[in-house]
Amino acid sequence: MLKIRIAIPFAGLALTACGQSEAGRPNVIYVFPDQYRNSSLGFWSDPEFAAEVGWKGDPVATPNLDRFAREATVLTEAVSNFPVSSPHRGMLLSGMYPERNGVVLNCMSERPESSLREDAECIGDVFSAAGYDCAYIGKLHADFPTKNNPQHPGTYVSDAVPEWDAYTPPERRHGFNYWYSYGTYDVHKHPHYWDTDGNRHDVDEWSPRSFESHRIYRKQGRRARSRKTVPDDDRHESAAFALRFDRRLRPGGV
Numbered sequence: 001m002l003k004i005r006i007a008i009p010f011a012g013l014a015l016t017a018c019g020q021s022e023a024g025r026p027n028v029i030y031v032f033p034d035q036y037r038n039s040s041l042g043f044w045s046d047p048e049f050a051a052e053v054g055w056k057g058d059p060v061a062t063p064n065l066d067r068f069a070r071e072a073t074v075l076t077e078a079v080s081n082f083p084v085s086s087p088h089r090g091m092l093l094s095g096m097y098p099e100r101n102g103v104v105l106n107c108m109s110e111r112p113e114s115s116l117r118e119d120a121e122c123i124g125d126v127f128s129a130a131g132y133d134c135a136y137i138g139k140l141h142a143d144f145p146t147k148n149n150p151q152h153p154g155t156y157v158s159d160a161v162p163e164w165d166a167y168t169p170p171e172r173r174h175g176f177n178y179w180y181s182y183g184t185y186d187v188h189k190h191p192h193y194w195d196t197d198g199n200r201h202d203v204d205e206w207s208p209r210s211f212e213s214h215r216i217y218r219k220q221g222r223r224a225r226s227r228k229t230v231p232d233d234d235r236h237e238s239a240a241f242a243l244r245f246d247r248r249l250r251p252g253g254v
Contacts, residue, residue, distance in 0.1 A: 122175065179196040
């Protein structure tokens with residue numbers, strides 16, 4: 001039976017996948033690519049789905065997402081009150097409006113007024129406090145760039161003026177104990193990432209493909225692997241966070 005409720009055109013497509021951890025709790029992977037409009041999904045051309053909307057799907061091939069849609073609840077519409085890169089991520093992570101979480105504009109070096117508050121309690125903080133391993137992979141773009149380049153202290157991470165990209169130090173990762181991320185960078189066939197320890201990795205590979213082959217995290221010899229299904233035709237920057245549940249959430253925690 002087709003389950004269609006209401007799709008996600010806000011700042012990017014979101015995928016939430018749940019599995020089972022060793023303790024019987026579900027794992028969560030949330031994938032959100034930038035600027036991915038609702039109609040750019042192949043399954044909307046399937047008569048079963050097309051009957052639920054009043055528009056025609058784009059001529060795209062997205063077999064992985066099509067398969068996911070048939071296993072999940074699909075939304076036909078939703079609304080974001082700020083469908084822009086940095087503000088959307090700030091709201092997603094903090095659950096607060098931009099004027100409260102601090103991310104009121106797209107983050108870059110000439111906008112010190114726009115940066116995720118260090119004291120904001122974010123989703124990673126809550127899950128981590130409840131005993132979960134949390135990983136963040138890909139674009140963050142929620143921090144004001146500063147001269148904190150771990151490879152060249154006292155400099156920005158590039159020579160761009162103004163600087164848009166940024167390194168996020170451990171104290172600003174809001175509970176994500178595994179890190180493979182960057183600020184924002186548009187050369188998608190030569191992406192780069194900073195890992196948990198601040199090492200930079202330059203990858204000669206299309207960024208979604210790099211995501212697909214990347215292991216989410218390894219902690220204390222225990223492996224939690226994910227062959228992440230990313231948008232098949234995504235041409236923009238993507239991100240994902242993963243939450244491995246080791247014990248039950250506290251009541252009302254999330």
